[in-house]
Amino acid sequence: MLCRMAEASGPDSSRRVTIHDVARSAGVSRQTVSRALNGKDEIERSTKQRVLDAARELGYRPSRFARGLVRQDTTTIGLVIPDLRNPFFTEVAASALESARARGWHVVVYDTADRPEEELGTLQVIGSQVDGVVGYFSCDEDELDRWTRGMPMVLIGREHRMARFSSIRIDGEAGVHAAVTHLVAKGHTMIGMLDHVNRAEPSLRRDWFTAAALAHGIDPGRVAGAAQSADGGGEGLRALLGAHPEVTAVFTFNDIVAVGALREARRLGRRVPAELAVIGFDGLQLGALVEPPLSSVALDTRLLGSLAVEQVGRLLTGADPLPPEALEVRAELRLAGSA
Amino acid sequence: MLCRMAEASGPDSSRRVTIHDVARSAGVSRQTVSRALNGKDEIERSTKQRVLDAARELGYRPSRFARGLVRQDTTTIGLVIPDLRNPFFTEVAASALESARARGWHVVVYDTADRPEEELGTLQVIGSQVDGVVGYFSCDEDELDRWTRGMPMVLIGREHRMARFSSIRIDGEAGVHAAVTHLVAKGHTMIGMLDHVNRAEPSLRRDWFTAAALAHGIDPGRVAGAAQSADGGGEGLRALLGAHPEVTAVFTFNDIVAVGALREARRLGRRVPAELAVIGFDGLQLGALVEPPLSSVALDTRLLGSLAVEQVGRLLTGADPLPPEALEVRAELRLAGSA
DNA sequence: CCCCGTCCCGTGAACGTTCACGGGAACGTT
DNA sequence: AACGTTCCCGTGAACGTTCACGGGACGGGG
Incomplete structure (x- = not known):
């Protein structure tokens, strides 16, 4: 008499086990089952245990929908x-x-x-x-x-x-401006950019770069597109240096591309930052893992x-x-x- | 008469807008509203539009709980x-x-x-x-x-x-074994490991490493702990090389640690892989971003x-x-x- | 004129849970 | 003995939606 028959042995075994089944099995009412399961107090110790056992026996799990319907608290x-x-x-x-x-x-x-x-x-x-x-x-x-x-x-x-x-x-306007200012202070005048490719309109970051470059009297036209991946950054850098060999510093659309550019620079034998300075965008934690660590216009x-x-x-x-x-x-x- | 009063102007404005409110506002029944919203067909075109307008006007959004309760299809x-x-x-x-x-x-x-x-x-x-x-x-x-x-x-x-x-x-048994075998084939005999630190029991990966080392007649005792981060990997490598300066190859608990070790090796002036071989574990995409690219016992x-x-x-x-x-x-x- | 089919729409019921309330039993107090 | 308290427990109702069914209006064919 400790517990009734368990498992799927009811008339139709496909039906969901409801709070009602548990109540019937434990010989109490719905409300008492609810009390036991939710830790309410108006319930006797032994009854609570009996209900809990029955629930476990039947494999009962409350319906989140029914519960959510009546108590409107979960968002x-x-x-x-x-x-x-x-x-x-x-x-x-x-x-x-x-x-x-x-x-x-x-x-x-x-x-x-x-x-x-x-x-x-x-x-x-x-x-x-x-x-x-x-x-x-x-x-x-x-x-x-x-x-x-x-x-x-x-x-x-x-x-x-x-x-x-x-x-x-x-x-990113101020940040990009600061980046270009920094590059200029380091003596760079031929600054290129690796922009996002595959987009209808030019990116905002490109606009910020253009504005910052013009403010320093620098030609903002040295831009190549790059797919949004490290490999894309590598290819982009090759394309940029191919079209504009005079470039000594690069600002990139984001850090992933920058990391790719960094890797490509190493392969091309250009020392960073001595022969090629790189500044990314985003400020990913990833930037600290590469060598040299990546400078970036960081986003919080x-x-x-x-x-x-x-x-x-x-x-x-x-x-x-x-x-x-x-x-x-x-x-x-x-x-x-x-x- | 196109639409009734909108916004929160009812008796108690805190109540949720239900399908009933929409029905009343559009002058139809619940079911018709349901039909309109769910794209069922037993409904006239003009009625449907009227209901849709009313719904939009009132800012009605169906309750996912009520819906989930009756149609048991979302998991x-x-x-x-x-x-x-x-x-x-x-x-x-x-x-x-x-x-x-x-x-x-x-x-x-x-x-x-x-x-x-x-x-x-x-x-x-x-x-x-x-x-x-x-x-x-x-x-x-x-x-x-x-x-x-x-x-x-x-x-x-x-x-x-x-x-x-x-x-x-x-x-990872076979994979780690292959890693050690590869290192041995490259002439390494002093192989260390950077294990997971802060764990009660030694890691499984450590066990695999030990077994593989012993199978090649290599001392498996050159182990240091490392916190699970790139910085941890760097510190771990320093500790390992401090205790066992003869080490020429390292197997690490995972790729993050390996990347940190790689970075540290560069800072210590040890060329990779010529003077220090590194093999990680996990096979992260991240491994391809660093230079040189990381060898790893890769997990799918x-x-x-x-x-x-x-x-x-x-x-x-x-x-x-x-x-x-x-x-x-x-x-x-x-x-x-x-x- | 009647019957049947199609189109559109509305009414009860059900989904499974919690909340508000009521009520009986046991115990102590006046 | 009557009454208030405390402790347990059960019963209707409600949450908001969809499903199954039924039914009226309209049109066409016999």
Whole structure:
């Protein structure tokens, strides 16, 4: 009489084990089972143990949906990332997870595998599973709007037009200016750039570079494209030096590309920073692992992730959203061995 | 008469907007609203549009809990990772996300921040939010059992005792043996190792190294501990060379440590691989970024992640679980410039 | 004129849990 | 003996959605 028959021996064994089954098996009511499982106190010790045993015996697991329906306390946000293996996004994701955990939120992560066409599908699926979304999107704003149906969204590193969106701006103007200033101070006058390739419009970082170069009376035209990978950085550097052999310093779209350029420079026999100075963008931890360590216009990825989470939180609780000027991450030059 | 009053102007504005509100506002029934929103067909074009407008006007968003309760189709798994910023775990996580996405599952990611005491809290919270768990756990198996209450679990890189757990075994014996063999063939006889520090028991990788060294008649005692970071690898190498100056080759616990050792070797003025050969473990993409590229006993992280997801899937659908011999990832030597 | 089919829409029921309330038993107090 | 307290426990209701079913309106064919 200690326990009734266990396992799948009921009339239809495919049905889910509910709180009712446990109650019946333990000879008590639903509410008592609920009390036992949730550690409420209006219950006798022996009864509690009996219920717990019955639950274990039947393999009972409460339905998160039913529970979530009645107590509206769990919030879940979606994090959309183009490529988790890219160290930059890894850091942003880690920071976002950190901030979310501090608030007791759950984070569902989606990796769109760098395919913009995946974004819509993801959005559609996400829309019915989370309370808000944070992340990177490359598709059109109207498309975003169509698929998210009024869900709070925070876009990272991208401008927004519609009021219901929010976005974290990345301001690298001062940082890039400082980088060019530093290179000039070191005596460089022929400064090139490895820009993002495969994009319709020239990158913002390219604009910042151009402005900084012009401010120092430097020709900003020495630019080559590079695919977003270390190999891409290597090839980009070869192309740049092929077209502009006079270049003695390079600013790159990001650190991955910079690391590739660094590796290629070594292979070409050019000493860094003596014969070729390199400054990246992002300030990844990765930059400290290579030799010489990478100088970079560093972004505070921790701040980036936490700002995004903070803002989506305000949007979905209805609190005052952060003003645009607070939603800005300023990049600043961090010098190491490579420049 | 196009649309009723919008915004929060009801009697109590704090209540959630339900499908009922939309129905009332559009002058139809719940079911019709449901039809419009879910793209069912038994509905007239104009009605559908009217409902959609009303929904948008009111800012209606369906409750994922209510929906999940009635249609039992969405499955969500939890992914528990000690430190997402660690490139190895990043790769495993990315692979797991990939596999889950292919199955249409959602993945909630938890980063325990390398603190074992966080695991229990995570587990407790996770238990009521996901259908199954995949990941790394360092705490006791009984503790795991206590907090998960019969939820399917797949442990990675760790043995299990209880039947309800499943685990992915990592077999590096042959790979480490091959690594040592290769070093011996290159003429090395004084081979050291940088092991994981801060662990109660010596690591499995250490055991594999010891066995391989003995098989070649090599003293396996030249070992130093290293913290799990690049800096740790550097310090470890200094300690190892301090205690055993005769060492000409090093096998490390993992690639991060190896990269640190590589960097330190350069700083010490020892040429790699001529004066110091280095072989890591894990086979991270990171290894290709440093100079010289890192040789490593490589793990197929993609397989690792997909196996774990596959197995947790079988456990929670009740399909035949994969047998232990299929739940094994074999590491194999991948040579590059560093050895 | 009746019957049947198609198109569109609405009504009860169910999903599985927790909350608010009520109530009986045992015990002590006036 | 009547009454208040404390300790356990059970019963309706509610959460918000979808499914299964039923039914009215309309049109066409016999």
